[in-house]
Amino acid sequence: xxxxxxxxxxxxxxxxxxxxxxxxxxxxxxxxxxxxxxxxxxxxxxxxxxxxxxxxxxxxxxxxxxxxxxxxxxxxxxxxxxxxxxxxxxxxxxxxxxxxxxxxxxxxxxxxxxxxxxxxxxxxxxxxxxxxxxxxxxxxxxxxxxxxxxxxxxxxxxxxxxxxxxxxxxxxxxxxxxxxxxxxxxxxxxxxxxxxxxxxxxxxxxxxxxxxxxxxxxxxxxxxxxxxxxxxxxx
Amino acid sequence: xxxxxxxxxxxxxxxxxxxxxxxxxxxxxxxxxxxxxxxxxxxxxxxxxxxxxxxxxxxxxxxxxxxxxxxxxxxxxxxxxxxxxxxxxxxxxxxxxxxxxxxxxxxxxxxxxxxxxxxxxxxxxxxxxxxxxxxxxx
Numbered sequence: 555x556x557x558x559x560x561x562x563x564x565x566x567x568x569x570x571x572x573x574x575x576x577x578x579x580x581x582x583x584x585x586x587x588x589x590x591x592x593x594x595x596x597x598x599x600x601x602x603x604x605x606x607x608x609x610x611x612x613x614x615x616x617x618x619x620x621x622x623x624x625x626x627x628x629x630x631x632x633x634x635x636x637x638x639x640x641x642x643x644x645x646x647x648x649x650x651x652x653x654x655x656x657x658x659x660x661x662x663x664x665x666x667x668x669x670x671x672x673x674x675x676x677x678x679x680x681x682x683x684x685x686x687x688x689x690x691x692x693x694x695x696x697x698x699x700x701x702x703x704x705x706x707x708x709x710x711x712x713x714x715x716x717x718x719x720x721x722x723x724x725x726x727x728x729x730x731x732x733x734x735x736x737x738x739x740x741x742x743x744x745x746x747x748x749x750x751x752x753x754x755x756x757x758x759x760x761x762x763x764x765x766x767x768x769x770x771x772x773x774x775x776x777x778x779x780x781x782x783x784x785x786x787x788x789x
Numbered sequence: 790x791x792x793x794x795x796x797x798x799x800x801x802x803x804x805x806x807x808x809x810x811x812x813x814x815x816x817x818x819x820x821x822x823x824x825x826x827x828x829x830x831x832x833x834x835x836x837x838x839x840x841x842x843x844x845x846x847x848x849x850x851x852x853x854x855x856x857x858x859x860x861x862x863x864x865x866x867x868x869x870x871x872x873x874x875x876x877x878x879x880x881x882x883x884x885x886x887x888x889x890x891x892x893x894x895x896x897x898x899x900x901x902x903x904x905x906x907x908x909x910x911x912x913x914x915x916x917x918x919x920x921x922x923x924x925x926x927x
Contacts, residue, residue, distance in 0.1 A: 564837060564857075568827050571819035603821075615821065628821065635819055671818030677828055679838040681860065681869075682884045691841060709794045711802070713814045724816055731795050732828045736862040737836060738883070741824045745816045779855070783839040788857040789873050789923060 560643045563786035566676040566742065572651045572761060573628075573635035574754065575669040581662050583612055583631050589661045593618055593654070597626055627654065632668075634658050644769075648761055659754045667752035672764035674772070676742040677730075678780075687729050692740060692780045695727060710740070720763050721748035723771065742775075744768045833859055843891030843924065850895060850924035858887060873919060875912075898924050 582589075590600075599621060603614035612631040619626035628635040636654050638647055658664065678692055686706040689695055695712075699705075711728045726743040746764035776784070839855035859870045860883045869886035870877040876897070878890030901913075901920035909917050 566835075568831060568835060569819075569822065571822070573818045628819065637819065669817075673816065673818040675822065675824065675827065677824070677831065677835070679836050679860070681838055681840075681858070681887045685884075691839075709798045711798060713816075715814060724814070726816055728824075729795075730825055730828060733825055734829065734862075736867070736883075737828060737860060739828055743816055743824065745818045747817065779841060780839070783855045783857070788839065788855045789852070789871070789919060 560645070561641065562784035564784050564788070565641065566678045566784070567641050567674060568677045569637055569639050569673075569675045570641055570647060571635050571637040571671070571673040571675075572647075572655075572764075573633060573669075573671045573673070574655060574664075574667050574752075574757065575633045575671075576664050576667050576754075578612070578632040579662050579664060580631065582629065585662075586616065586629075589629070589658060590618065592657055592661065593627065596620060599623075599626075625650075629658075634664075644765055648758070648765070651761055652758055655754065655757050664754055667754055667757075669747060669749045670752055670757065670760040670764070671745055671747040672761060672768065673743070673745045674768055676744075676772075678740040678742060679737055680740060682738070687738075687740070689727075689740060690777070692777060693727065693742070693775050694777055695775075718746075718767055721746060721767075723747075723767060725771070742772075744771065833861070836860060840887065840891070842927070843894050844888075845892050845895050848895065849927045850898070851927050852924055853922055856894070856923075858890065860886065874916070894923070 597618035597620055599619040601617035601619060603616065605611050605614055615628035615630040615633065615635070617626055617628050624640040625638045628637070634655065636651050638650070641647065680688060680692065682688070686708055687710055689707060689710060709729055713724065713726045715722050715724045724745040724747070726741060728741045729738060730741045731738050746768050748760050748764070752760065837857045837859055840852060840858050841855055842849060842851050844850065856871055861868050861870070866879045867881065867883050867886040868877050868879055869883065869890040871890065874894065874897070876890060876893045878886045878888070878893055880886035880889050898920050901917045904917060906917065
């Protein structure tokens, strides 16, 4: 496996989320203020969810965000998520996750978990070459299709779930265009999930496993020429 | 044309015979996140893209190191800019702006290679050094 640093200077990572789910706990709804007091200093901005017709308000998370919008939490009756938009490396992220999960678990007496998920959202801007997406410059994506199919893509959307030793990883590779149509990018989205016999006391083990597997997948998926761009070896 | 292809994809993904339903292959962690909104709100540093080759009719060059290009839209035109080379290209699409930038890069690559070191001064010394190791002909 290629040697890597923890953070690339031109990293495509735009958001990382660690989420736990648990049996619905009404105390979270009724005493939202108690935990907010613990996080008010770091995450003072409160963003209330908008509810679509037919939606379930208790399942839609409130967001508590830092004033610079670089990190925050999403909290609903059955889930807690911590997210970061300015990644300072895995060690720092894990430390923060463990602190906030522990605080949250103590306040609402959460023990049993239904699911843990670690998601890395990467956005890779690109420019088309002869109208096509140059995906193979960035990613080692090969589809073993008959010769009749051209190997170049005008548009791309792939989602697949792979079983791992301890969970499953969902990978999404999709071309996206910004709402104002000024930029296109390849969305490279990983979601490593575990969902059997989980406990809040083992969150460190879950995040370690999720991170290690996802990092390996990312490093194996990117091309060497893209890696040199990520390392900042550019003009 | 590009935007049309996204609309076609959306329509195709929505179509399903009535007796079937979509399988649940979706990202579940932080499912409230909309990637297109993240893309719109990215700082310019995160919108930098690599350029691995440049060309003009009859000539294509491979870049020795990727050229980092920033794309932005202003006054009905797309701009493709590189800060190190102090160059930009324009066009009605990002692809055209990059093609225009590529033409400028090749022009200055050939210009600086022909110049003798005694003929350059100030920032041109730096630029000559950069251009000398910038491209290789394919």
